[in-house]
Amino acid sequence: xxxxxxxxxxxxxxxxxxxxxxxxxxxxxxxxxxxxxxxxxxxxxxxxxxxxxxxxxxxxxxxxxxxxxxxxxxxxxxxxxxxxxxxxxxxxxxxxxxxxxxxxxxxxxxxxxxxxxxxxxxxxxxxxxxxxxxxxxxxxxxxxxxxxxxxxxxxxxxxxxxxxxxxxxxxxxxxxxxxxxxxxxxxxxxxxxxxxxxxxxxxxxxxxxxxxxxxxxxxxxxxxxxxxxxxxxxxxxxxxxxxxxxxxxxxxxxxxxxxxxxxxxxxxxxxxxxxxxxxxxxxxxxxxxxxxxxxxxxxxxxxxxxxxxxxxxxxxxxxxxxxxxxxxxxxxxxxxxxxxxxxxxxxxxxxxx
Numbered sequence: 001x002x003x004x005x006x007x008x009x010x011x012x013x014x015x016x017x018x019x020x021x022x023x024x025x026x027x028x029x030x031x032x033x034x035x036x037x038x039x040x041x042x043x044x045x046x047x048x049x050x051x052x053x054x055x056x057x058x059x060x061x062x063x064x065x066x067x068x069x070x071x072x073x074x075x076x077x078x079x080x081x082x083x084x085x086x087x088x089x090x091x092x093x094x095x096x097x098x099x100x101x102x103x104x105x106x107x108x109x110x111x112x113x114x115x116x117x118x119x120x121x122x123x124x125x126x127x128x129x130x131x132x133x134x135x136x137x138x139x140x141x142x143x144x145x146x147x148x149x150x151x152x153x154x155x156x157x158x159x160x161x162x163x164x165x166x167x168x169x170x171x172x173x174x175x176x177x178x179x180x181x182x183x184x185x186x187x188x189x190x191x192x193x194x195x196x197x198x199x200x201x202x203x204x205x206x207x208x209x210x211x212x213x214x215x216x217x218x219x220x221x222x223x224x225x226x227x228x229x230x231x232x233x234x235x236x237x238x239x240x241x242x243x244x245x246x247x248x249x250x251x252x253x254x255x256x257x258x259x260x261x262x263x264x265x266x267x268x269x270x271x272x273x274x275x276x277x278x279x280x281x282x283x284x285x286x287x288x289x290x291x292x293x294x295x296x297x298x299x300x301x302x303x304x305x306x307x308x309x310x311x312x313x314x315x316x317x318x319x320x321x322x323x324x325x326x327x328x329x330x331x332x333x334x335x336x337x338x339x340x341x342x343x344x345x346x347x348x349x350x351x352x353x
Contacts, residue, residue, distance in 0.1 A: 006082050008220055011035050013071055015064065019245055022060035026067070035074070042070055058251040065252075065259045068231060075224045076266050079273045082217065087280055090210055093203055094287050204291050211284050218277045221270045228263045235259065 014027040030036055043049050048066035053059045235256050238244050 006078075006085070008216070009034060010220075011071075011075075015068070017061065017064050019057065019243070019248070022054070022057035024060055024064050024067075038074065042067075046070065057245065058247055061248055061252050062255050065235075065255055069259065069262055072224075072228060072231075072263065072266055075227075076269055079217070079221060079270065083273055083276050083280070086210065086214065087276070090207070090280060090284060093207060094283055204288065207284050207288055207291075211281055211288075214277050214281050214284075218274055218281075221274050221277075225267050225270050225274075228267050232260050232263055 009030075009032055012029040014025075016025045017023075028035065028039065046066065047053070048063045053063055239249060239253065239256060
């Protein structure tokens with residue numbers, strides 16, 4: 001059609017035929033002037049509607065069958081070109097979607113070591129007996145133990161899995177891993193953004209609109225097929241009815257067979273177009289799912305990158321805290337040492353007095 005625009009023209013037709021007089025009555029409810037103009041032109045040019053062919057019952061009956069076929073041919077034309085045009089427009093979008101570089105986004109997770117750093121209090125060491133010490137020793141040990149949880153310390157095989165500590169080697173590895181993860185996430189996000197540029201939200205809206213239009217077209221074709229089935233059943237019942245005049249059975253039986261054969265051919269054409277529409281709808285659904293998954297992966301990549309940045313920030317903060325704690329721990333060791341040295345001397349001096 002002109003400008004590539006397609007529109008449905010719903011039309012309802014009522015028909016009655018008098019088996020005694022051979023007169024037909026047609027009542028058509030049209031959607032626009034196109035159907036009216038076609039009916040007028042058909043009445044002038046169609047041989048079956050010529051007045052000389054309507055003189056008797058069998059002539060009027062044959063004319064009714066021909067008029068039915070005229071309506072049915074109108075309702076089947078244009079669908080193939082409509083589906084072709086839709087398929088060509090959709091294929092352009094699907095080609096960009098299928099060729100888009102899409103990969104599964106990577107997710108950054110906290111390791112057990114990083115999670116343990118955030119613990120408020122370490123668990124007791126399993127397998128070690130509890131030893132009672134003096135109050136000062138217990139207080140000093142508790143302070144030292146608490147500070148050592150975040151202090152720089154060499155690997156101690158006996159403490160593995162019990163008291164997680166932040167170590168220089170582990171920190172360097174974690175920083176290196178964080179940098180690699182950031183680079184990978186940046187590349188993944190760039191690919192996701194490229195997909196978004198190739199296949200924008202407007203394209204998704206266009207695909208959704210195309211799905212609705214194709215579903216509407218399939219519904220119209222399905223209803224047309226059902227109308228054709230109803231016509232075939234009506235005239236089959238007419239031939240087998242006892243009220244049907246013998247002249248129609250004898251003179252119009254072949255015309256009815258040709259009428260049903262023509263209807264079957266038109267139904268096959270409509271069925272093929274319905275199958276094509278179903279295929280296009282499936283392709284559109286796959287494209288929409290691909291776009292939706294791409295958007296989800298993009299959001300996951302963004303969230304993973306944000307999480308990685310947070311972990312890196314926390315690691316840097318813990319690095320600074322560990323440096324400060326190392327200095328404070330040295331001071332606490334000196335204070336504890338002098339306290340333990342001078343405390344017995346104080347007791348001895350008091351006893352001598």
